[in-house]
Every structure is written in structure tokens, then in C-alpha cells.
Amino acid sequence: MINKKNIFILAIVVLLIMILFTAYFLLNETKQTKKAIISKPVKKQTVQAQNVEIVFPAYSYDAEKLRDPFAPLIVRRQQFLKGTSPLENYDIEELKLTGIARDKKGSLALIQAPDGRFYIVRENDIIGMHKGRIIKIQKGLIEIKEDNKKVKYLKLSPEDKNDK
Numbered sequence: 001m002i003n004k005k006n007i008f009i010l011a012i013v014v015l016l017i018m019i020l021f022t023a024y025f026l027l028n029e030t031k032q033t034k035k036a037i038i039s040k041p042v043k044k045q046t047v048q049a050q051n052v053e054i055v056f057p058a059y060s061y062d063a064e065k066l067r068d069p070f071a072p073l074i075v076r077r078q079q080f081l082k083g084t085s086p087l088e089n090y091d092i093e094e095l096k097l098t099g100i101a102r103d104k105k106g107s108l109a110l111i112q113a114p115d116g117r118f119y120i121v122r123e124n125d126i127i128g129m130h131k132g133r134i135i136k137i138q139k140g141l142i143e144i145k146e147d148n149k150k151v152k153y154l155k156l157s158p159e160d161k162n163d164k
Contacts, residue, residue: 087111087119087127095127097142097154107137111154 087095090113098118099110111119111127121127121142125134132146142154 085119085125085127086117087113087121088129088131090114090127090129092128092130092132092144092146092152092154095154097156100137100139100142100156109134109137109142109154111142 094114096112097109098112101108101110106123109121111121113119121134123134123137126132127134127144128146130146132144132150132152134142135145135151136143140156144152144154146152
């Protein structure tokens with residue numbers, strides 16, 4: 001019958017044997033590498049100093065066109081405030097015009113956001129991150145004015161025109 005004392009003694013013996021084997025192999029390996037290093041003859045080489053002018057090539061780094069390496073790659077959009085539309089969280093170039101309709105009150109446009117949701121807009125609605133205002137909804141396009149100077153257009157894609 002094996003009791004706890006015998007198991008403990010057996011574990012210590014196995015541990016000591018493992019330590020001895022690893023020490024033997026480590027010492028034997030270092031002796032071989034020392035012999036290999038000593039057995040090679042070493043020649044001393046002298047280098048005479050001369051008056052040599054070292055010219056390094058000129059290098060310039062222009063980081064004007066590169067992105068800032070410390071700026072985050074993923075920029076979180078600002079959470080839209082209460083009372084603002086979800087379309088104000090996207091840039092105008094990210095939005096897609098999918099349809100135009102007319103009713104008694106005027107023209108309506110159906111815009112698809114990059115997240116796949118659809119929104120109905122009218123003239124004078126504000127869309128885009130730079131507070132663009134819809135000036136006109138015409139047949140096949142929407143005219144948007146940003147910052148009272150930039151005019152951008154969202155056009156109906158050709159496959160959407162064929163379906164309507």
C-alpha cells in the first residue's frame with residue numbers, strides 16, 4: 001500500500017534526477033562551445049587611420065501629405081443631439097439617393113444611410129455633418145448647400161431610375 005509519505009519521497013527523487021540531467025547537459029554544452037571557440041586561431045587586424053571625409057547623403061522628410069501617425073484610425077462620430085436627425089451624423093458623400101416623389105406639399109426624397117436605413121427628406125431639411133440644407137429636390141437629383149457656399153448634389157443612380 002502506497003501512502004502519502006512514499007509518494008512525496010518518490011516525487012523528490014524524480015525531481016532530483018531531472019535536475020541532475022539538465023545540469024549535465026547544460027555544462028556539457030557550454031564546454032563544447034568553449035572548445036570550438038578556443039580551437040579557432042584569431043588573427044589581429046590593424047586598420048590604419050586615414051584622413052577620409054565621410055559624406056552622408058542629404059535626406060528630407062516631408063510629412064505634409066501623410067496622415068498623422070498618432071491620430072486614431074477609427075474616428076467615432078459625434079452622437080446626434082436631441083432634435084437632430086440621424087442624417088446629420090454622415091457626410092453627404094456617404095448618403096445615397098434612392099427615390100424621389102411629389103405630393104401636394106412639395107417634393108419628397110428617399111435617402112439611404114450607410115447603415116442601411118432609409119429616411120424621407122423635404123426641402124429645407126438639414127443633412128450632413130456640416131449642416132447642409134436641401135435647397136431643391138428636382139427630377140433625379142437633390143441640391144444641397146453647405147456653409148452658405150458649397151453646393152453638392154445627390155443624384156439618383158441609373159438602376160434606380162429604371163425601376164421608377
